[in-house]
Amino acid sequence: MSNLTVSNSTLMLGFVLVIVALVIGYIEKLHIDKDIIIGVIRAVIQLSVVGYVLKFIIKANDNWLTLAFFLIIVMNASWNAGKRGNGIPKAFQSSLLAIFVGTTVTLTTLVLTGSIKFVPEQIVPVTGMIASNIMVAIGLSYRNMKQTFTDRHQQVLEKLALGADIKLASLDILRDSIKSGMQPTIDSIKTLGLVSLPGMMSGLIFAGVDPVKAIKYQIMVTFMLLASTSIGSIISCYLAYKQFFNERKQLNNDLIS
Amino acid sequence: MALFLLDSNLLLGMIIEYNEVHQHIKEWCIVEKIIEIKNLSYQVKDTKILHNINLNIEEGEDVTFVGPSGSGKSTLMRIIASMISASSGEVLFKGQKIENIDPIEYRQKISYAFQQPTLFGKTIKDNLAFPFEVRKQEFDRQKVTGYLEMVNLNETYIDKSVNDVSGGEKQRIALLRNLIFPPEVLITDEVTTGLDTENKAIVHRMLKDFNEQGLTILKVTHDETEINDAAIKITIRDGEIANV
Ligand SMILES: Nc1ncnc2c1ncn2[C@@H]1O[C@H](COP(=O)(O)OP(=O)(O)OP(=O)(O)O)[C@@H](O)[C@H]1O
Numbered sequence: 001m002s003n004l005t006v007s008n009s010t011l012m013l014g015f016v017l018v019i020v021a022l023v024i025g026y027i028e029k030l031h032i033d034k035d036i037i038i039g040v041i042r043a044v045i046q047l048s049v050v051g052y053v054l055k056f057i058i059k060a061n062d063n064w065l066t067l068a069f070f071l072i073i074v075m076n077a078s079w080n081a082g083k084r085g086n087g088i089p090k091a092f093q094s095s096l097l098a099i100f101v102g103t104t105v106t107l108t109t110l111v112l113t114g115s116i117k118f119v120p121e122q123i124v125p126v127t128g129m130i131a132s133n134i135m136v137a138i139g140l141s142y143r144n145m146k147q148t149f150t151d152r153h154q155q156v157l158e159k160l161a162l163g164a165d166i167k168l169a170s171l172d173i174l175r176d177s178i179k180s181g182m183q184p185t186i187d188s189i190k191t192l193g194l195v196s197l198p199g200m201m202s203g204l205i206f207a208g209v210d211p212v213k214a215i216k217y218q219i220m221v222t223f224m225l226l227a228s229t230s231i232g233s234i235i236s237c238y239l240a241y242k243q244f245f246n247e248r249k250q251l252n253n254d255l256i257s
Numbered sequence: 258m259a260l261f262l263l264d265s266n267l268l269l270g271m272i273i274e275y276n277e278v279h280q281h282i283k284e285w286c287i288v289e290k291i292i293e294i295k296n297l298s299y300q301v302k303d304t305k306i307l308h309n310i311n312l313n314i315e316e317g318e319d320v321t322f323v324g325p326s327g328s329g330k331s332t333l334m335r336i337i338a339s340m341i342s343a344s345s346g347e348v349l350f351k352g353q354k355i356e357n358i359d360p361i362e363y364r365q366k367i368s369y370a371f372q373q374p375t376l377f378g379k380t381i382k383d384n385l386a387f388p389f390e391v392r393k394q395e396f397d398r399q400k401v402t403g404y405l406e407m408v409n410l411n412e413t414y415i416d417k418s419v420n421d422v423s424g425g426e427k428q429r430i431a432l433l434r435n436l437i438f439p440p441e442v443l444i445t446d447e448v449t450t451g452l453d454t455e456n457k458a459i460v461h462r463m464l465k466d467f468n469e470q471g472l473t474i475l476k477v478t479h480d481e482t483e484i485n486d487a488a489i490k491i492t493i494r495d496g497e498i499a500n501v
């Protein structure tokens with residue numbers, strides 16, 4: 001572990017890299033300087049807090065505390081996923097159920113199969129990884145759903161007029177939206193190891209773990225993300241599509257722009 | 258005591274009989290009016306689109322709705338088809354408020370053919386199989402072929418791509434989706450617009466046949482011939498009925 005040597009002073013020097021981004025933004029008139037600065041400040045503060053909190057939780061090694069942290073991560077991810085639903089009613093509730101079930105099923109499987117242990121230093125980061133991936137998947141699903149309902153609203157109306165139930169009328173939209181949530185995970189699997197060395201594996205190699213051992217973790221992570229993003233996308237889409245209709249099974253015009 | 262019992266039984270019998278006769282009269286009256294619209298208004302935010310529409314349509318009628326563009330014809334048809342709901346007033350189907358009827362069931366009985374329809378899926382089959390799918394039934398190729406022939410098309414169309422049919426063919430195929438399982442009321446919203454004279458006549462003939470077999474038809478049109486041939490004509494102007 002001795003070769004991990006990022007100190008406060010090296011970090012300060014690393015800040016030069018942020019300035020590079022700022023300069024590019026300035027030259028190209030991208031108007032993103034404010035976003036970059038706020039983003040960097042937020043990242044530093046959030047990560048510092050998380051660092052100390054993790055340190056505390058790992059030291060405490062208490063099951064209830066670990067579970068509580070699991071819930072906090074799930075809530076937080078759901079909150080962010082809900083915001084990406086922009087305008088879809090009950091987006092937070094739908095995301096919460098999707099992320100909760102997705103993470104619980106995956107984590108339970110991992111623990112029961114002995115892939116990871118129920119200790120904070122494994123549960124917390126793995127939960128974070130799963131929840132954030134589901135969050136991204138749900139965000140993409142929601143965006144795709146809103147867009148396709150808008151694009152294909154005439155079709156949906158015609159199907160309803162022919163006496164179709166809301167599910168049959170939106171089946172192709174539902175499928176496309178679930179698929180679009182899972183797509184990035186599937187795409188990234190294809191290039192795994194060829195283009196990028198993913199986070200988990202890189203981290204382990206950084207920390208001095210034998211790369212052959214590290215890839216085993218990465219394979220496990222791949223399986224886990226596949227399962228969790230599909231569970232998350234399916235649940236959130238099945239809950240969200242209903243919000244596009246009212247109780248008279250009419251298409252809700254406010255949601256399609 | 259015995260006398261009293263007898264009396265009350267007699268009374269009960271009379272009440273039952275009266276109720277039955279009354280029910281009979283009521284049913285008999287209602288069956289005639291298939292659609293009844295009372296004080297119907299529709300507005301989007303502050304814009305009034307339809308106001309105070311009152312209308313009775315009897316079973317088996319063929320009613321033609323005319324009026325300038327933007328007067329609210331399609332909006333009224335969409336409300337009758339339960340695609341949108343009125344802001345106030347009510348629509349009754351055979352005496353029952355449509356809000357109290359399951360919308361899926363209702364739309365299979367009151368079928369709305371859209372102005373400028375689109376075809377969905379990849380092939381014509383995806384479209385013509387849809388009414389079967391809705392009713393959880395197997396696709397019946399023979400039946401569908403029969404319907405295609407009614408509108409001057411043939412079996413080869415079933416497997417055609419939706420992109421390989423002309424605009425007029427598209428309109429006729431879309432109309433068949435509404436008719437493969439004949440509804441009780443068919444609402445056609447300018448479905449012959451853009452068809453040539455020959456195909457217009459074919460569609461008219463087909464709708465007339467269905468009407469003669471008891472199908473109630475509400476049609477919206479700007480077509481001169483259709484307006485002149487109209488048995489019952491209702492003019493909508495500025496969201497109101499201009500004549501009855
Ligand atoms: N959801 C809506 N929001 C705002 N305005 C609407 C809405 N739906 C319809 N309108 C307006 O209501 C009016 C009536 O529209 P409608 O489609 O019923 O007309 P129409 O009589 O069928 O016309 P056309 O003969 O051109 O088909 C139009 O001015 C239309 O712009």
Ligand SMILES: [Mg+2]
Pocket residue numbers: 330331332372446
């Ligand atoms: Mg119209």
